Amino acid sequence: MHVAVVVKIVIQKSYFVNPFPIFAVSMETIKKDIRVLTKEELRDFFLKEGDKAFRGNQVYEWLWSKGAHSFEDMTNISIETREMLHKNFVINHIKVDQMQRSIDGTVKNAVRLHDGLIVESVLIPTAKRTTACVSSQVGCSLDCKFCATSRLKRMRNLNPDEIFDQVVAIDKESRLYFDRPLSNIVFMGMGEPLMNYNNVLKAIEKITSPEGLGMSPKRIIVSTSGVPKMIKKMADDEVKFGLAVSLHSAIDEVRTSIMPFNATFPLADLREALEYWYAKTKNTITYEYVVWDGINDTKKDVEALIKFCKFAPSKVNLIEYNPIDDGQFQQANSQALDMYISMLERNNITVTVRRSRGKDIDAACGQLANKT
Ligand code: SAH
Numbered sequence: 001m002h003v004a005v006v007v008k009i010v011i012q013k014s015y016f017v018n019p020f021p022i023f024a025v026s027m028e029t030i031k032k033d034i035r036v037l038t039k040e041e042l043r044d045f046f047l048k049e050g051d052k053a054f055r056g057n058q059v060y061e062w063l064w065s066k067g068a069h070s071f072e073d074m075t076n077i078s079i080e081t082r083e084m085l086h087k088n089f090v091i092n093h094i095k096v097d098q099m100q101r102s103i104d105g106t107v108k109n110a111v112r113l114h115d116g117l118i119v120e121s122v123l124i125p126t127a128k129r130t131t132a133c134v135s136s137q138v139g140c141s142l143d144c145k146f147c148a149t150s151r152l153k154r155m156r157n158l159n160p161d162e163i164f165d166q167v168v169a170i171d172k173e174s175r176l177y178f179d180r181p182l183s184n185i186v187f188m189g190m191g192e193p194l195m196n197y198n199n200v201l202k203a204i205e206k207i208t209s210p211e212g213l214g215m216s217p218k219r220i221i222v223s224t225s226g227v228p229k230m231i232k233k234m235a236d237d238e239v240k241f242g243l244a245v246s247l248h249s250a251i252d253e254v255r256t257s258i259m260p261f262n263a264t265f266p267l268a269d270l271r272e273a274l275e276y277w278y279a280k281t282k283n284t285i286t287y288e289y290v291v292w293d294g295i296n297d298t299k300k301d302v303e304a305l306i307k308f309c310k311f312a313p314s315k316v317n318l319i320e321y322n323p324i325d326d327g328q329f330q331q332a333n334s335q336a337l338d339m340y341i342s343m344l345e346r347n348n349i350t351v352t353v354r355r356s357r358g359k360d361i362d363a364a365c366g367q368l369a370n371k372t
Contacts, residue, residue, distance in 0.1 A: 033091065034063065049084065093165055097111065101361070108123075125174070125178050131182075133188050135368070137195070160199045184220070188221075225261065242286070254296055257295075275312065296332075297333075302340050315351070
């Protein structure tokens with residue numbers, strides 16, 4: 001898998017002698033991304049410039065509420081101030097490099113980051129909602145055998161603004177193509193959000209705060225393969241968004257064979273962390289689960305799942321498998337799915353079957369791998 005890496009460096013005064021002249025590097029002029037500044041830091045910056053602190057609020061609003069991508073957009077700020085900002089800072093915004101539309105209406109964006117790396121995000125329309133499926137890392141830290149993203153390995157974490165920008169881009173597309181704003185966000189794109197927890201949290205803060213996009217945290221779901229320590233941290237941080245756990249098996253041996261990091265974070269630890277999460281939040285726990293032929297399609301697998309779900313109100317989403325090659329994974333037959341549904345329902349566990357969206361453009365769960 002090839003991912004284009006463009007080394008982009010600001011060239012201005014005072015070059016040092018560079019043995020690789022195509023990468024002309026300026027030692028003093030790599031400008032700071034203005035979006036790393038907090039609101040207070042922005043206010044202080046303007047005070048130091050002899051302006052009013054209030055100017056910081058205005059710029060902050062342009063950056064985080066209106067999603068401005070350039071200082072020129074900030075029309076209620078004087079031209080001189082915009083030029084001064086331009087001299088001091090950059091806005092490292094993402095660019096939607098390529099957009100593909102599926103026959104079912106799903107839209108996939110290949111998003112180019114300021115350093116040339118690419119991630120993907122997906123807009124999923126239904127009758128009433130538009131959901132954004134966003135990425136949290138370039139590649140992925142984990143090694144789930146059935147997921148195309150894991151083959152890219154993790155290249156880096158996304159910054160809060162890079163996560164935020166994916167949401168803004170999808171909101172714009174939703175307004176343009178479906179005449180309505182974005183309604184929901186799932187962190188089910190590339191990467192493991194809990195292995196980039198601080199940045200994911202900062203992005204969600206900007207997405208939900210009234211000074212940002214003002215979306216309700218109840219409309220956001222963070223999906224994790226299950227990092228016990230971080231699930232407990234989320235509970236301690238009293239986050240208001242929802243949690244989904246990609247379980248796929250409640251038997252350690254089976255889970256480790258398809259999600260090898262389960263050897264480090266076994267089910268007993270995951271369960272203990274989830275008990276902690278439930279005790280603190282009282283939120284229903286959603287499990288993502290694919291049933292594969294010959295892997296987890298027996299009665300014993302369902303019984304283990306039921307036992308695992310017993311400690312808290314649970315919901316199981318049975319996801320359709322999206323093939324990533326012709327390898328070891330095949331979707332189980334409908335009898336196996338029916339067995340799961342009836343046994344779970346008999347045990348009062350809510351179960352839903354989720355159809356894939358955007359398969360024709362490789363935009364479905366687990367298919368994001370920068371093929372474009
Ligand atoms: N790392 C996070 C989020 C990214 S994966 C997580 O594991 O939850 C998003 C969801 O897609 C997860 O539930 C994952 O198990 C599922 N998934 C991965 N590959 C898939 C595939 N090929 N077909 C169907 N679902 C897949």
